[in-house]
Amino acid sequence: MTRPTLRRRSWRRARPGRPAAGALWRAAIGATALAARSSPPVLAAVLLLALLSGALPIAAAWLTKLVLDRIVDHQPGTADLIGLALGLAGASLIVAVLPHPLRYLHAELGRRIARTAQDQLYRAVNDFTGLARFEDPRFLDRLQLAQQAGAGTPEQLVAGTANLLRGVAVVSGFLGSLVTISPTMAVAVSLGAVPVLLAELWLSRRRAETALQVSPYDRREFFYRNLLTSLQAAKEIRLFGIGDFLRDRMRTERTRSDRARRSMDRREALSQTLLGLLGAGIAGAGLIWVVQAAGAGRLTIGDVPMFVAALAAVQGGLAGLVTDVTTTHHNLLLFTHYQAVVNTGPDLPAPGRPVVAPPLRTGIELDDVWFRYDDDQPWVLRGVTLTVRHGEALALVGANGAGKSTLVKLLCRFYDPTRGAIRWDGVDLRDIPATELRRRIGATFQDYMHYDLTGAENIGLGDLSTLPERARIENAARLAGIHDTLRNLPHGYDTLLSRTFMSGEENDTVRVGMTLSGGQWQRLALARAFLRNRCDLLILDEPSAGLDPDAEAEIHDAMREHRAGRTTLLITHRLGAVRDADLIVVLRDGRVAETGRHADLLAADTHYARMFVRQASGYREPEPALPQATE
Numbered sequence: 001m002t003r004p005t006l007r008r009r010s011w012r013r014a015r016p017g018r019p020a021a022g023a024l025w026r027a028a029i030g031a032t033a034l035a036a037r038s039s040p041p042v043l044a045a046v047l048l049l050a051l052l053s054g055a056l057p058i059a060a061a062w063l064t065k066l067v068l069d070r071i072v073d074h075q076p077g078t079a080d081l082i083g084l085a086l087g088l089a090g091a092s093l094i095v096a097v098l099p100h101p102l103r104y105l106h107a108e109l110g111r112r113i114a115r116t117a118q119d120q121l122y123r124a125v126n127d128f129t130g131l132a133r134f135e136d137p138r139f140l141d142r143l144q145l146a147q148q149a150g151a152g153t154p155e156q157l158v159a160g161t162a163n164l165l166r167g168v169a170v171v172s173g174f175l176g177s178l179v180t181i182s183p184t185m186a187v188a189v190s191l192g193a194v195p196v197l198l199a200e201l202w203l204s205r206r207r208a209e210t211a212l213q214v215s216p217y218d219r220r221e222f223f224y225r226n227l228l229t230s231l232q233a234a235k236e237i238r239l240f241g242i243g244d245f246l247r248d249r250m251r252t253e254r255t256r257s258d259r260a261r262r263s264m265d266r267r268e269a270l271s272q273t274l275l276g277l278l279g280a281g282i283a284g285a286g287l288i289w290v291v292q293a294a295g296a297g298r299l300t301i302g303d304v305p306m307f308v309a310a311l312a313a314v315q316g317g318l319a320g321l322v323t324d325v326t327t328t329h330h331n332l333l334l335f336t337h338y339q340a341v342v343n344t345g346p347d348l349p350a351p352g353r354p355v356v357a358p359p360l361r362t363g364i365e366l367d368d369v370w371f372r373y374d375d376d377q378p379w380v381l382r383g384v385t386l387t388v389r390h391g392e393a394l395a396l397v398g399a400n401g402a403g404k405s406t407l408v409k410l411l412c413r414f415y416d417p418t419r420g421a422i423r424w425d426g427v428d429l430r431d432i433p434a435t436e437l438r439r440r441i442g443a444t445f446q447d448y449m450h451y452d453l454t455g456a457e458n459i460g461l462g463d464l465s466t467l468p469e470r471a472r473i474e475n476a477a478r479l480a481g482i483h484d485t486l487r488n489l490p491h492g493y494d495t496l497l498s499r500t501f502m503s504g505e506e507n508d509t510v511r512v513g514m515t516l517s518g519g520q521w522q523r524l525a526l527a528r529a530f531l532r533n534r535c536d537l538l539i540l541d542e543p544s545a546g547l548d549p550d551a552e553a554e555i556h557d558a559m560r561e562h563r564a565g566r567t568t569l570l571i572t573h574r575l576g577a578v579r580d581a582d583l584i585v586v587l588r589d590g591r592v593a594e595t596g597r598h599a600d601l602l603a604a605d606t607h608y609a610r611m612f613v614r615q616a617s618g619y620r621e622p623e624p625a626l627p628q629a630t631e
């Protein structure tokens, strides 16, 4: 049966630089909802204060006009005039003070929104069942933009909306004032804003495209930057003297992104200079007209500062509105990437009719499994048919690149077979929810993790429910032969296993952590897998590669004890470790080349026998050379 597969092709087809108008509306609704959900009272306060800060300058300008006209009409000293002056002073006071609480509330809102957005984004990333998306550069580019947009866009959208509210209040108030003085001037100033708006919208689209264009350069720059400061890479970088080489590479990436950004900045500078000239021309003409009109007595003295304030406010306000609209437009374009990631859906098809994974009774069956990592990649598994029987220990051996670890990844359902099926007691793995399946599997991978956490946490991550149960963690550590090491650390199991972080910073008992040797880390990874002592399938991919001979023997004894009655899959190049396996499977170029027990395979002329003899000969002393017979 052909099963649906979700390939990474959907990301290839996407043209993320040019989302449709509908996507922008969805982004606007999504960003607003995110902002509203993060903190409704702070959001309401920000919008209210923004509206107030827009209305107050208009009131101040009108009060100024009225005061001046009263003075020119020779009515100084009246209670009316003093009231106006007091009103003007009060409005000016609030105008001066208001920006500070507004700035604080903005910052607070930004923090709350960023936290909600980050949480939502990483929840979506955690929900990806498989690994393919983490290997897709296009998806990773988008994820990078999503991280930027998620943290900034909703907040900028709120800031833009607040500015927009203030701008609309200022512009409409002053435009009304301008109309009372000169309707022609009001129309000319309004029309002057149209080319600005169009040009800014065009620029905003180009800015979003530039952001996407530079994303791969930024990611690679980040990669080189990380290498240059990483403890893990520091040894090789120093020994091979490759620091300057990596720094040059980092600079090249920065040069590329700078070039793209510079070209964008030039475009922006040119168009904004032209637009600035247009605005200045309109303002200059207006000033000449108002001075002439006041000189000829067609306008009052109070009208002159009112006109100047209105012209500046309308022009500035319209320019600000245009900037807010285009900034919001740009942010929404970026936010479409955030939404694309958050709403991307499953990377592997979810089961149509989910089946609860039963405890393994019969075994796991691979039925003509073909697999390649992508449509344009070579086949890695080519028709593997194999049964891992319940309670048996199966050993998978074969040359580098034969496909052993790939097969393990398919068993854990990090990928689905391209063709064929894997069945758990007859149930297709694709019908079992991935979290259910993985609850039944314990594993150490070839590229196991070192977590910069305490010893207990490093083991407890294997089964989070055991974190408060020190006894279970210690049992797993004993089985993996790491208990004494952890116990003797300065703070026992609570010692931080890291040289890049410190522990106790929150309660002033700062202490630097320790780190372990390669083999000790490997034992820790094994303890993590052993912690799942109720799992049905234990997968051990090169579990003893970093261990000394005594440790290896000790660990193999422990594994034998631990896997008793449990189904085990062991991958190793150390063939001495697989002698007692119930079944040895030799994988060659993605195919099952040989199967059998150790003794049977050794007795026949098999590839396994040749590998075993070659490896064993490395441990034997060469035969002493016989003395040459002399005539």
Ligand SMILES: Nc1ncnc2c1ncn2[C@@H]1O[C@H](COP(=O)(O)OP(=O)(O)OP(=O)(O)O)[C@@H](O)[C@H]1O
Pocket (backbone or CB within 6 Å): 135, 373, 377, 380, 398, 399, 400, 401, 402, 403, 404, 405, 406, 407, 446
């Ligand atoms: N994530 C991946 N994307 C693309 N190709 C991959 C990926 N992982 C492995 N491969 C390719 O699949 C092939 C099999 O790799 P795999 O890791 O399964 O081999 P292996 O038998 O475990 O080898 P080893 O003994 O060296 O660990 C290799 O040719 C490798 O290049």
